[in-house]
Amino acid sequence: MPDSAPIQRTDQLDVMVELLSGLDADGVDAPQAFYDPLCEAVSRLTSMERVMLVLYEDARKLVVPAGSHGIEPELLADVFGTLDETPIAKRALAEDRVVMASDHLEREVPPRYARVLGETTLSCTPVSAGGSWLGVIFADRGGGRFELTGKERHRMWTLGKTAALAASARIATSHQARARLLDERVDLAREVHERVMQRLFGVSLVLGAERELTREERRRAGDEIQAAVGDLRSAMARPIESPPAGTGAKLRDELKRLSRHYDGAPIEISWQRDQEVPEHLEQLAQSVLAEALRNAHKHAAPTKVKVKLAGDDGLFLLEVRNDGVGQSGRGQGAGMGLRLAALDALQRGGVVEFGTLDEGVWRVRLVVPVSGEQA
Ligand SMILES: Nc1ncnc2c1ncn2[C@@H]1O[C@H](COP(=O)(O)OP(=O)(O)OP(=O)(O)O)[C@@H](O)[C@H]1O
Numbered sequence: 001m002p003d004s005a006p007i008q009r010t011d012q013l014d015v016m017v018e019l020l021s022g023l024d025a026d027g028v029d030a031p032q033a034f035y036d037p038l039c040e041a042v043s044r045l046t047s048m049e050r051v052m053l054v055l056y057e058d059a060r061k062l063v064v065p066a067g068s069h070g071i072e073p074e075l076l077a078d079v080f081g082t083l084d085e086t087p088i089a090k091r092a093l094a095e096d097r098v099v100m101a102s103d104h105l106e107r108e109v110p111p112r113y114a115r116v117l118g119e120t121t122l123s124c125t126p127v128s129a130g131g132s133w134l135g136v137i138f139a140d141r142g143g144g145r146f147e148l149t150g151k152e153r154h155r156m157w158t159l160g161k162t163a164a165l166a167a168s169a170r171i172a173t174s175h176q177a178r179a180r181l182l183d184e185r186v187d188l189a190r191e192v193h194e195r196v197m198q199r200l201f202g203v204s205l206v207l208g209a210e211r212e213l214t215r216e217e218r219r220r221a222g223d224e225i226q227a228a229v230g231d232l233r234s235a236m237a238r239p240i241e242s243p244p245a246g247t248g249a250k251l252r253d254e255l256k257r258l259s260r261h262y263d264g265a266p267i268e269i270s271w272q273r274d275q276e277v278p279e280h281l282e283q284l285a286q287s288v289l290a291e292a293l294r295n296a297h298k299h300a301a302p303t304k305v306k307v308k309l310a311g312d313d314g315l316f317l318l319e320v321r322n323d324g325v326g327q328s329g330r331g332q333g334a335g336m337g338l339r340l341a342a343l344d345a346l347q348r349g350g351v352v353e354f355g356t357l358d359e360g361v362w363r364v365r366l367v368v369p370v371s372g373e374q375a
């Protein structure tokens with residue numbers, strides 16, 4: 001049908017424009033607001049009924065759902081996995097085309113996911129751009145066997161590219177946001193250094209004098225210390241952009257997921273708190289955990305990662321330890337992950353400590369005092 005081809009193309013272009021124009025309005029924090037409509041568009045433009053888009057998540061080293069259409073949300077909880085467990089996705093990405101499978105789905109996708117799908121033909125569309133494998137779109141007709149028309153394949157492939165475009169834009173935005181955050185924090189450190197430290201240095205000179213201080217000198221030193229404390233308070237209270245907003249997920253659920261599956265060393269969790277994580281520390285705790293896991297993967301060859309939650313109603317403690325630290329992992333890196341985490345903790349009145357313990361073990365610890373009203 002050569003005549004209708006340009007019209008179809010316009011349709012598809014309309015859908016892409018419509019989807020992409022919703023992109024920046026939603027910000028980085030609400031990926032579903034973009035990926036759900038994209039899945040809906042797959043279903044609208046093809047004969048697919050159940051559509052799900054999964055993306056690779058660096059922090060968890062896992063592929064997890066980012067959007068869906070026609071699938072009950074509870075079912076999505078069991079959808080996570082690695083590329084190695086999902087040969088159909090590997091083929092789709094390697095060949096950059098929509099691939100299909102009908103038989104032995106449990107060999108094509110993780111078995112827990114195959115169970116959810118039941119008897120069906122499954123299509124898998126690559127979400128990749130410029131050689132980066134970002135994820136895939138799974139789609140089917142809700143059960144039963146089918147073939148895709150060439151037109152459908154093309155539409156799905158195009159929507160896969162649209163998703164890839166959006167996903168790479170999001171990745172770039174979050175890198176920029178991270179750099180901006182660091183800039184702000186460096187400004188804060190500079191301000192503290194220039195104002196507070198200068199005053200304290202002046203005081204230390206006066207106090208270091210090898211003679212009795214006059215009453216006037218003592219008063220001035222006292223005033224300077226007061227002023228330094230005031231400066232420090234105002235610098236710390238200045239609203240700095242808080243760490244990126246979370247997904248609303250709880251640390252407890254996150255850990256449950258991780259202990260079930262994480263594409264790294266096995267994770268051993270020891271929950272020694274009888275309290276839940278204080279609400280205002282959820283995001284901080286999750287970002288410290290994510291950074292520690294990223295680092296364990298990046299800077300060591302661990303056989304095990306131990307995560308401990310402890311403390312009581314007055315204290316929150318999160319500790320992540322990994323073994324397998326070689327000579328390189330001596331904290332000499334020029335990275336900013338742990339430094340940012342330390343600054344985030346400081347803003348909540350807490351600290352992040354890190355370093356090697358003996359026998360090649362690395363430890364990251366977040367400790368935050370919790371007051372009664374905050375808990
Ligand atoms: N789990 C770990 N095992 C061994 N060494 C580690 C571990 N975590 C951190 N390090 C060391 O501490 C340094 C600082 O870590 P940090 O997270 O701040 O930076 P990075 O990971 O190198 O870079 P970025 O986090 O900015 O991507 C690392 O470069 C590494 O040398």
Ligand SMILES: [Mg+2]
Pocket residue numbers: 291294295335336337338
């Ligand atoms: Mg790091």
